Structure formats: C-alpha cells, structure tokens
Amino acid sequence: xxxxxxxxxxxxxxxxxxxxxxxxxxxxxxxxxxxxxxxxxxxxxxxxxxxxxxxxxxxxxxxxxxxxxxxxxxxxxxxxxxxxxxxxxxxxxxxxxxxxxxxxxxxxxxxxxxxxxxxxxxxxxxxxxxxxxxxxxxxxxxxxxxxxxxxxxxxxxxxxxxxxxxxxxxxxxxxxxxxxxxxxxxxxxxxxxxxxxxxxxxxxxxxxxxxxxxxxxxxxxxxxxxxxxxxxxxxxxxxxxxxxxxxxxxxxxxxxxxxxxxxxxxxxxxxxxxxxxxxx
Amino acid sequence: xxxxxxxxxxxxxxxxxxxxxxxxxxxxxxxxxxxxxxxxxxxxxxxxxxxxxxxxxxxxxxxxxxxxxxxxxxxxxxxxxxxxxxxxxxxxxxxxxxxxxxxxxxxxxxxxxxxxxxxxxxxxxxxxxxxxxxxxxxxxxxxxxxxxxxxxxxxxxxxxxxxxxxxxxxxxxxxxxxxxxxxxxxxxxxxxxxxxxxxxxxxxxxxxxxxxxxxxxxxxxxxxxxxxxxxxxxxxxxxxxxxxxxxxxxxxxxxxxxxxxxxxxxxxxxxxxxxxxxxxxxxxxxxxxxxxxxxxxxxxxxxxxxxxxx
Numbered sequence: 217x218x219x220x221x222x223x224x225x226x227x228x229x230x231x232x233x234x235x236x237x238x239x240x241x242x243x244x245x246x247x248x249x250x251x252x253x254x255x256x257x258x259x260x261x262x263x264x265x266x267x268x269x270x271x272x273x274x275x276x277x278x279x280x281x282x283x284x285x286x287x288x289x290x291x292x293x294x295x296x297x298x299x300x301x302x303x304x305x306x307x308x309x310x311x312x313x314x315x316x317x318x319x320x321x322x323x324x325x326x327x328x329x330x331x332x333x334x335x336x337x338x339x340x341x342x343x344x345x346x347x348x349x350x351x352x353x354x355x356x357x358x359x360x361x362x363x364x365x366x367x368x369x370x371x372x373x374x375x376x377x378x379x380x381x382x383x384x385x386x387x388x389x390x391x392x393x394x395x396x397x398x399x400x401x402x403x404x405x406x407x408x409x410x411x412x413x414x415x416x417x418x419x420x421x422x423x424x425x426x427x428x429x430x431x432x433x434x435x436x437x438x439x440x441x442x443x444x445x446x447x448x449x450x451x452x453x454x455x456x457x458x459x460x461x462x463x464x465x466x467x468x469x470x471x472x473x474x475x476x477x478x479x480x481x482x483x484x485x486x487x488x489x490x491x492x493x494x495x496x
Numbered sequence: 497x498x499x500x501x502x503x504x505x506x507x508x509x510x511x512x513x514x515x516x517x518x519x520x521x522x523x524x525x526x527x528x529x530x531x532x533x534x535x536x537x538x539x540x541x542x543x544x545x546x547x548x549x550x551x552x553x554x555x556x557x558x559x560x561x562x563x564x565x566x567x568x569x570x571x572x573x574x575x576x577x578x579x580x581x582x583x584x585x586x587x588x589x590x591x592x593x594x595x596x597x598x599x600x601x602x603x604x605x606x607x608x609x610x611x612x613x614x615x616x617x618x619x620x621x622x623x624x625x626x627x628x629x630x631x632x633x634x635x636x637x638x639x640x641x642x643x644x645x646x647x648x649x650x651x652x653x654x655x656x657x658x659x660x661x662x663x664x665x666x667x668x669x670x671x672x673x674x675x676x677x678x679x680x681x682x683x684x685x686x687x688x689x690x691x692x693x694x695x696x697x698x699x700x701x702x703x704x705x706x707x708x709x710x711x712x713x714x715x716x717x718x719x720x721x722x723x724x725x726x727x728x729x730x731x732x733x734x735x736x737x738x739x740x741x742x743x744x745x746x747x748x749x750x751x752x753x754x755x756x757x758x759x760x761x762x763x764x765x766x767x768x769x770x771x772x773x774x775x776x777x778x779x780x781x782x783x784x785x786x787x788x789x790x791x792x793x794x795x796x797x798x799x800x801x802x803x804x805x806x
C-alpha cells in the first residue's frame with residue numbers, strides 16, 4: 217500500500233476529531249474540509265459536521281469543490297444552518313472543534329491571516345480571518361494546521377499581527393481575557409504533530425522522513441519535544457479509501473508545494489484495520 | 497428612513513446602480529464564489545463610482561474588481577481572496593500594500609453583531625471574542641464594556657447601517673420580493689440593517705410564483721430591482737448556474753499581471769454593457785454552467801483542475 221503526504225496529512229487532521237463532536241471548518245481550508253468527511257466515514261461516524269461556508273449539517277458531497285461555498289457541499293444534508301445560527305451556536309459554546317490555519321503561527325497557537333509586515337503598510341496583505349477572532353475565543357477546541365512549516369516562515373516566534381487568539385496574547389491568557397473555549401489542542405504540519413502543554417506547542421509526532429533537526433530548523437519558536445516522540449501512525453486502508461473517495465478532484469493538494477507532494481510512503485503489510493480511533 | 501411601500505420597483509441596471517452614490521457605505525451580498533451581485537458591481541465600474549466604503553463577510557472578485565477599478569476608499573470585510581484555489585486577491589492586495597485603500601478588516605461574527613444592533617436600533621451590542629486580537633487595532637470605534645450582571649469585560653461594537661445593500665437573487669417580482677436559496681450568508685441581515693436594498697434578479701416572476709418559492713427578502717426593504725440574466729456570473733446562483741471557475745482563473749491572472757492587465761480585462765468584459773458581457777462569456781459557456789445538474793460528472797467537470805496549466 218502506498219500513499220502520499222497530502223493523504224497522510226489529511227488523515228492526521230481527521231484523527232484530531234473525537235466521536236460525537238460538533239466540528240466546523242472555515243473557508244479556504246480544503247485539507248480540513250476533506251479531513252472532516254474522512255473522520256465522519258471512519259472513526260467519528262456520529263459526529264455533527266458543519267460544512268464550511270454553506271453551514272450544511274452532515275452533508276454527503278459527491279466531491280469537494282475548489283470553493284467552500286458551492287451547492288455540492290449541501291448535497292444530502294437535510295438542513296443548512298443560517299449564517300447567524302452557526303455563529304450563535306459557536307459563540308454560546310455549542311461547537312466543539314474548529315480547524316484554523318495561518319500564514320504565521322506562534323508557539324501559543326496565535327495565528328496571523330491578516331498581514332505580513334506592518335498592518336498599515338503590509339509587505340503582504342493576506343486574505344483575512346473570516347470569523348476566527350470571535351470563534352477562537354469560544355469554540356471548544358482548535359485544531360491548527362499548516363502545510364508550509366518547512367518554509368521556516370510559518371511557525372514564528374511572534375506573529376506580525378494576531379488575527380485569531382491562541383493560548384496567550386500580548387493582553388494575557390485565555391482565562392484573563394474571559395474566553396470560554398479551550399484554545400488550540402493540536403497543531404498538525406507537513407513535518408509532524410504538536411500538542412499544547414501549558415499552552416505551548418510541543419512536538420509529539422513526526423513523519424518518518426523528517427528529523428527533529430529539520431523540524432527545529434523550520435520552527436521560529438523554541439522547539440519543545442515530547443520525551444516519547446513517535447512517528448505519525450500510518451493511515452489505514454479504510455482511511456485512505458475515505459480520503460480518495462471524498463476528494464476525487466484532489467483539492468487537498470492545493471495546500472502543498474509540488475516538492476512536498478512528491479513525498480510517497482509505503483507499508484509492506486496491507487493494513488485492513490479500521491484505523492486509529494483518534495489522536496487524543 | 498421608513499420602509500418602502502408597495503410599488504413597481506423595476507428599474508434598468510443603470511438606474512438601479514445610480515442609487516449608489518459616491519462615498520456610500522455599500523454592503524455586498526452573497527459570499528466567496530456564490531451569489532455575488534456582480535452585474536451591479538460591473539455597472540458601478542461602468543459608472544465610475546468612487547470613494548465607496550465596502551462592507552461584507554467573505555468576498556472575492558466583487559471587492560477585488562471594485563478596488564482595482566478605483567471605486568473604493570475603505571474595505572471592511574472578514575476576508576477578500578480566492579481561497580486556496582487562486583489565492584490572494586490581486587488588486588485588493590496591491591491597494592492594501594500601497595495604502596491606497598483603508599483596510600478595516602473585520603470578523604464575520606462582529607459584523608453580524610453590528611448589523612443586529614442596527615436592525616434593533618441599539619447603540620451597541622457586546623461580543624465575547626476579539627479581545628487580544630490585533631483586529632481591535634483596526635477599529636478605534638470598538639470599546640470595552642463591563643456586563644452589569646456578571647462583571648465580565650466584553651467588547652462593545654457599534655451599529656453598522658450601510659447606505660445600500662446590493663443583493664442578487666435567482667428570482668423576484670416587480671415589487672422587490674426576492675427569493676433566495678441557501679446559503680443566504682448575510683443577505684437577510686444586510687437587507688434589514690441597510691437603508692435600502694438594490695437588487696438584481698436572474699428572472700422576474702409573478703408575485704404568485706415568488707410567494708410559492710418563498711420570499712426571503714420582502715419588497716418593503718427593496719428600493720429597486722433590475723432584471724439581469726446571469727447577474728451573479730462568474731459567481732454561482734444555484735439552482736440556476738454553478739460558478740465559473742475558469743473565468744475566475746482568467747480574472748485572477750489578469751489582475752495579477754498588474755493594473756494594465758486588469759484594465760484590459762475590464763475593457764474586454766465590463767466597460768460596455770451586460771449584454772456584451774454575456775456575449776463575451778459566450779452562450780455555450782453559460783449554458784454549460786446552467787446544466788450543472790445534468791450529472792455529478794458534468795458538475796464535477798466544471799471544477800476540474802486538469803486544464804489549469806494551460
């Protein structure tokens with residue numbers, strides 16, 4: 217059995233979802249979007265999936281389109297929330313998990329999707345945060361991800377601009393800021409998986425073709441490494457099958473550089489198991 | 497301003513767009529690649545509108561084109577871009593980096609609270625998030641407030657009352673009753689928070705027909721309605737047509753190449769009229785987008801990335 221990094225990455229994201237959770241992804245997030253459907257077809261069949269910009273509840277899209285606001289993402293859903301229904305639910309604490317990414321991510325899980333350089337005269341104006349600067353305060357847990365860790369420009373010591381809040385900002389901790397959600401729980405990158413200990417990212421798993429030295433070189437904040445650092449558990453046959461059937465257009469690959477997409481992995485024994493329960 | 501009594505609200509696209517004056521605060525309906533009021537956007541470019549303050553949630557070619565055409569003074573959206581597919585919004589990005597526009601980037605949930613405050617005639621509503629985010633620095637109008645009941649510190653945000661909301665609907669009647677399909681995005685909130693709605697519809701239908709389909713935006717909020725087939729193109733307007741991914745790619749490439757490239761695009765597609773716009777897109781292409789529901793394969797094929805390098 218062989219698989220590519222984009223497939224494995226999506227599976228690693230999917231495993232951060234726990235059974236029965238209500239989970240949401242923002243727009244422009246194909247990896248998270250595919251991961252949610254993979255989780256719902258494997259270990260988290262009883263999750264409540266709220267689909268990106270359509271707010272459809274548990275749809276079965278025939279394919280994932282390259283935009284988050286397409287009617288294909290509502291197919292099979294008995295109900296789509298109104299915009300305000302979703303945001304009300306998230307703000308009152310009824311949404312358990314959200315996937316968040318960023319052009320910059322610091323060690324506390326603060327993310328910048330607004331601007332690189334000074335906000336008034338940015339070097340690069342990024343797209344913006346959608347609903348993140350409210351949702352990151354109140355949603356139960358955040359799974360943060362990036363496919364650009366290796367660039368060295370994404371995991372930074374300090375974000376040029378904090379759009380969405382992690383465990384601690386310049387104004388204080390989440391408790392001091394009165395946030396009701398738990399903040400970042402996982403950070404998944406194309407190099408490995410981090411959890412958060414005392415509010416700071418800690419490397420707990422690496423992909424087998426990645427060394428800790430490579431991770432350290434690509435990470436702008438002081439790298440903490442778990443004592444029992446492991447390899448990311450390989451995808452099961454059922455997880456891979458789910459990735460491929462959910463995403464026939466391969467929109468997940470649009471998040472990766474061509475060089476990363478060349479990473480191919482192989483297992484000798486054909487795994488017929490049902491996959492990991494979840495990372496937690 | 498009171499509500500709009502029943503009247504025949506039909507107007508030409510030019511007259512409808514003329515209700516948007518230079519410097520107006522304009523809410524844009526739809527979101528990302530869906531149900532953007534593109535015919536009105538193109539008409540504002542033709543009429544050389546300027547100094548607009550745009551408000552919206554997550555937007556793409558609508559905001560980028562208005563910024564690129566020099567129509568915009570201030571942007572207040574939660575996102576402007578082409579998602580992971582085509583990336584950053586070229587003209588918006590250029591204008592922000594050159595400080596040619598003010599970017600008061602906001603958050604979907606904050607904008608929602610501000611629209612609700614306007615709808616309710618309240619001086620503010622509180623939000624729980626935003627503190628600790630640098631988004632606060634872009635909004636000196638926010639203030640911290642202490643809850644009189646719990647003692648919690650929250651962020652008070654003022655009402656947002658756009659001068660006009662530009663909406664596109666698949667169908668509506670001459671009185672401005674509009675039927676939308678989900679997702680409505682912020683269209684309902686924009687309609688009641690704004691001073692007026694100016695709408696385009698793909699099809700003008702009878703009141704009986706729009707009532708049977710379901711009225712999403714009532715005519716008493718609408719000042720003018722213009723009949724413009726494919727008025728959301730290249731965005732989608734389901735169930736009528738899917739979004740035109742190839743055209744978005746063409747637009748992004750033109751805008752990325754610089755102001756001249758964008759001007760060429762505007763000259764080729766926009767400057768003349770909606771009739772010539774539809775002609776330039778081509779009836780075959782438009783029919784294909786309208787035939788999305790023939791089969792899953794046909795639908796999926798519209799979004800295929802296979803020919804992207806061409």
